[in-house]
Amino acid sequence: MLKSVSGPLLAAALTAAMTALPVGDTFAQASSPDRIIGVWESDDGDFKFEMFDAGETYAARVIYAKPLVEAxxxxFKKDTLNPDPELRNRSLKGIVFLNDLKWxxxxxxWEGGSLYxxxxxRTVSARVTLVGEKMELRGYMGTPTLGRTTVLHRAQ
Structure with a gap:
């Protein structure tokens, strides 16, 4: 037999249910492929890049990365470890390091990308997930469970 719920208990139950559901702009924003576009950086400031629309996919270029600069x-250092000998003399400044991400x-x-x-x-597979206002950039070889995630926040 069901009991009737009324008053403050009903109000609390409805409030809890409504705040748990994505509604209106919040849901639309979470499902928008272009939400990835912008400048992102690590909390320690050691890594900063610009994510952009590359036509049918999304890509990112380096703005700053501590491991890529001289003392x-x-x-910026040269790309001396690139497997393509013709690219080893280029500067790592502004290189597109993340390609082919598809919503x-x-x-x-965003999945199916490659991360250089x-x-x-080395180049590995990549995917990106936005969790709230944070970006989780995951690089992996083979399966995503065997990878590493970098968490970033929007800089602009």
Whole structure:
């Protein structure tokens, strides 16, 4: 037998239920592929990049990365570890290091990307998830469970 709920108990139950559901602009914003666009940085300031629309996909270019600069903290190193010998003399400043991210509406994340590390010369798979106002950038080889996640916040 069901009991009738009224008064403060009903109000509390309705408030809890409504705040748990994504509604209106909040839901639309969470499912917008362009929400990834902008400047992102690590909390310690050691990594900063610009995410942009690259046509059918999304990509990112380096603004600053501590491992990619000389001891002076300003001069970008050369891409000496690149597997392509023709690229080894280029500066790592402004390189596009993240490519081919595609929006997956079902999983509410960007997947299928590739992430190039100028610090190691290796390219791995990548995906991005936005959790609240934070970006989780995951680089991995093979399966996403065998990877590393960097958490960033929006700088602009």
């Amino acid at each position: 002076d903290g300003k001069t 997956d509406a079902g999983d509410h994340r 590390s100028g610090a190691t010369g």
